Amino acid sequence: MIKVLILLCLLALGLALGPQLAGNKGYVLIAFNDYTIEMSVTSAIFFLFILFCALVFSLWLLRIIWLSITRSGNWWGRQRRRSAQSHTQQGLMAMMKGDYQHAEKLVSKAAQHSELPALNYLTAAEAAANQGQQSKRDAYLEKASQLGDSDEAVLLTQARLQLQQGDHQAALGSLQQLPQSTIDNASAKRLLLQIYPELAMWQQYLDILPSAHKLHLIDSEQLNAERKRSYQALFDALATHDGADKVADYWNRMPRKQKKDALIAATATRALIKAGDSSGAYQLIGSLLTSSADSLLFEVASELELEDPYPLIQQLAKLEKRCGDYPPLLLTLAKLYLEQQQLSEAENVLSRCLEAEPSAKAYQLMAEVKHQQADPEQAVEFYRKALA
Numbered sequence: 001m002i003k004v005l006i007l008l009c010l011l012a013l014g015l016a017l018g019p020q021l022a023g024n025k026g027y028v029l030i031a032f033n034d035y036t037i038e039m040s041v042t043s044a045i046f047f048l049f050i051l052f053c054a055l056v057f058s059l060w061l062l063r064i065i066w067l068s069i070t071r072s073g074n075w076w077g078r079q080r081r082r083s084a085q086s087h088t089q090q091g092l093m094a095m096m097k098g099d100y101q102h103a104e105k106l107v108s109k110a111a112q113h114s115e116l117p118a119l120n121y122l123t124a125a126e127a128a129a130n131q132g133q134q135s136k137r138d139a140y141l142e143k144a145s146q147l148g149d150s151d152e153a154v155l156l157t158q159a160r161l162q163l164q165q166g167d168h169q170a171a172l173g174s175l176q177q178l179p180q181s182t183i184d185n186a187s188a189k190r191l192l193l194q195i196y197p198e199l200a201m202w203q204q205y206l207d208i209l210p211s212a213h214k215l216h217l218i219d220s221e222q223l224n225a226e227r228k229r230s231y232q233a234l235f236d237a238l239a240t241h242d243g244a245d246k247v248a249d250y251w252n253r254m255p256r257k258q259k260k261d262a263l264i265a266a267t268a269t270r271a272l273i274k275a276g277d278s279s280g281a282y283q284l285i286g287s288l289l290t291s292s293a294d295s296l297l298f299e300v301a302s303e304l305e306l307e308d309p310y311p312l313i314q315q316l317a318k319l320e321k322r323c324g325d326y327p328p329l330l331l332t333l334a335k336l337y338l339e340q341q342q343l344s345e346a347e348n349v350l351s352r353c354l355e356a357e358p359s360a361k362a363y364q365l366m367a368e369v370k371h372q373q374a375d376p377e378q379a380v381e382f383y384r385k386a387l388a
Helices: 002-023 042-095 100-113 117-130 136-144 152-164 168-173 186-198 202-214 219-241 243-252 262-276 277-292 296-299 312-324 327-339 344-356 360-372 375-386
Strands: 027-030 035-039
Touching: 027 186, 035 042, 035 100, 042 100, 042 117, 042 219, 100 117, 100 202, 117 136, 136 152, 152 168, 152 186, 186 202, 186 262, 202 219, 219 243, 219 262, 243 262, 243 277, 262 277, 262 296, 277 296, 296 327, 327 344, 327 360, 360 375
Parallel strands: none
Antiparallel strands: 027 035
16 A cells, blocks of 8 residues: 555656646766666656566566465475364274274374364374384373474373283383372373282382272272272281381381271281281280270271280270170180180170170080080080071
């Protein structure tokens, strides 16, 4: 528009000055080296006007050519992106169908022109892994990592694929390269829940169980089961490889809240019994028996092999007066009486236990009492009831 206005202004100026210049044409001389150009002022103005028009036309022609080239390039680019999108979608569908070879070919081919090339390379890596081609898997992961904006996705995918191949140590190494904020996410936690038990990293496993439960990766029943398994494995490992002192040291360093947990206390007590330190085990569980009438604690107490069980018997007898006919307590007390050959006391306690809650364990202990009392008929009868 500006160029047109300038052109119109020049035309108007020419119309205004033309008549005046017609009577006095003037003189223009242009000389360079041995060449000279002579013309009137009117001819010079007309020549400059022609040059200006040629310049405007040339610029207009160049713009048209440039726009044509650009539009052609954009069209080809759109075509390539459209084709890449189509190949990517077909590749993902092939992945869903389990056609990993075809999926790898499609998504890797489309990666260069894809809007999300990292997604293509990660999908190709998974397809290659499912075909057992580890070198191609690693090559695709390397290409994805070079994109720079997908490091976390690459490491998570790499860890998941390594885990599928059973390489737990390598998978853990991949996850450890992630920032803590990503490790705290559900996707990483889900992988760690599989890795830590396989590598016997029980303390780390115990540390992530509460957060995994909060993220709804495991339910309450699984949480309790895994805590029991983990503490049992942890304390067993300490008892087997390091002895009772390490078990006691670990227990002493635990938070007070965890020490009041019957499940943890029972597991630590069993580990000390396994390490041959029943005396230390009784010290660990003794205070809890007074404050917590948990059946698991009574069960573990019956496994203690004490040189002098009298303090434990006295403690349980006091609890019996307070708790009444509580079957787990009565069973433990009866077992201790039987071991000390206090048969009448054992029979009395077991009779009350059978009245409160008949069980195979109670019938079996009563059969052993009758056997030691030289009453084989009654012993056989109680053994039958225990088997029934």
